[in-house]
Amino acid sequence: MKNITPFKIEVGETVLNDLQSRLQHTRWPDEPEGAEWNYGTNLNYLKELLTYWQNDYDWRKHESTLNGFPHFKVEIDGINIHFIHVKGKGKNPKPLLLTHGWPDSFYRFHKVIPLLSEPESLGDDSEQSFDLVIPSLPGFGFSDRVALNTDKVAALWAKLMTGILGYDQYYAAGGDIGAIVTKSLANQQPDRVIAIHLTDVGYPNGQEDWSTMSAAEQKFGQFIQHWWYTEGAYNMIQSTKPQTLGYGLNDSPAGLAAWIIEKFNSWSDTKGNIENSFTKDELITNIMIYWVSQSINTSIRTYLENARAAWSGQPSPSAEYVQTPAGVSLFPAEAPVPIEWAQRMVNVKRFNKMEKGGHFAALEVPDAWANELRSFFYSL
Template sequence: MSKTPVPFSLHVADEDIADLRARLARTRFPDQAPGDAWQFGTDVAYLRNLVEYWLTGFDWRAQEAALNAFPQFKVGLHGIDLHFLHILGNGPAPMPLLLLHGWPGSVFEFLEIIPRLTDPARFGGDPRDAFTVVVPSLPGYGLSFSPNQPRFDVPAMADCLFDLMHEVLGYERFGAQGGDWGAAIASRLAYARTHALIGIHVNLLSAVSRDPAAYPNPTDDERRYLDELAHWTLEEAGYASIQGSRPQSLAVGLTDSPAGLAAWIVEKFRAWSDCGGDIERAISRDRMLADIALYWFTGSINASFWPYYGRLHGAVILPPGDTISVPAAHAAFPREIIRPPRSAAERVFTDLRRWTVMPRGGHFAALEQPALLAADVQAFFGSLR
């Protein structure tokens, strides 16, 4: 595979869009279980409405155009064609920043935040805070997927993306920012490639221990965290167990049914965002469907489960007891899915320089609160310039 990036523009074939619409029109919905509408998963009435909009109102070509407004490339790396956006910063000395999504996200998460990071003066900011931003589709996700390609756990993703930044793009040192698996990858890079990381900014503390045995004498905040974690494990973590143990069985249904795929993903957008029960208060219907449609058109949902399988079968961000010494920052959004306290984070991040308690927002920070997230990223990395 060549390590020379090739310009890329997304264009889904008309016949693939027609096939999607035909499938949506033939959707067979389940009945709604008695009880609260979302108590057992995605509300069927909401899903019916969403599928109808996807079929008759959603403009995929507009979402394509929004993505294609940014420079995109593909490069042969680690046995796959890796897709990434590469946007040069408009400032005197833009810092290279690797911007990382997670599951069930995609590069569509970042369309509102990219201009804030690359051209801060456009938003009333200082050009000296500009970044040159690299936004990959994670290996196995979206446009970084083709059938039967190698699968990637978090350490393998970190190795691949380090080579993108270092070997392909020539950045000796760079920053990294991420949530969800993106936060795990940023943390792994900080651990395994310490020399190359200027700093990392995360909005999920993936590297902090979830083992109650790691907190033998918990503080009040740590006890609150352990209680939240116990509730999460009981009520919310079922998706991770099935994606980590039997990903292919689940993927059959989600690859065959666009409504099934939407139901699986939209429930996470609702449960994990700061939406008060109304998803579209936090994330627009069009951007949500753009993300879901990208999984559909690329057929990548099976491969996207692989980090869960890797974690369940021994892949780690860092070995238990080890620490991360790279300068680090955490944006603590109030509706994040897991919220370790600073005391727990400092056991792993030995140079934790910034801890920002956000007034609003949830798991999908770049989608929900791009201005708040961009400002915090600029403030943190500005202190490291």
């Protein structure tokens, strides 16, 4: 394994002291009466979260927990990539690459690491385990602060898995940006990627020939159009003028938290209470990864890089149909993808509608998500 160096998360006290000062001096806006989450992040909840962040949250505890996993860095094409590499237990673990999205991080997968790498410790079949490779996307977390489009990321992942880690063949899974990277990777390395698992497959963009679409697909297209009008402002600014947004998010922990948790609330199966899906510690630890690495600006700039790639008109492996066998798990708080649409995008071999969970399923409902991967990949 060439050029790989061990990595440890070590945040300086000056960074934490500066954070405390910024939290203490937050200048709060007003909020319309009865706003709840309908205007964006709820003011009362954000005040509650930041009070906890300042007075009760223990970064050193979570830093130590994260450092319990084997972290590494490696330079690929001049970019330093951070990744976790956990060897699976059992006789013949399968290599599995997991790719996160936005606004989460590699932390999305921390709960599923033992579920997938050492299932015998949980009383499951010890023969169904995986070697896990969990990188931070370029521009996110502890990878270099460089924004790349998803096809370029997939090309880096191909080199990481085959050229650097030496896996001749492997499996891959992801959601959000991670799903697009996974699709691209399967098309870039069809002889290497055995199968993929996705929690979303892509969405109609209005350019489809509706006469070829089923009634369920047309209804889905209308749902997506409405969703973009009511929920898609973040995507528009991040795909056009991310730098303007970056100043506030990189400077204010309150602003950063508000921008991120609004998505965790609206994209998850919260039943009206975000803490039905995530604890305060989980929400803050994910935010902290962005804060201490100062990676929020490059993470949102990824959207502009993807938009520019799409506008270029050049063929994109991530946009092409994926022949590689695919499992699709549809969680109830995600967009209601009909199977016909999924079959347009990927070679669906398993399509399962889940009872609970949302966009960040590996973090929100780790047991259900891990079981989906194990059931699909070991059925092939």
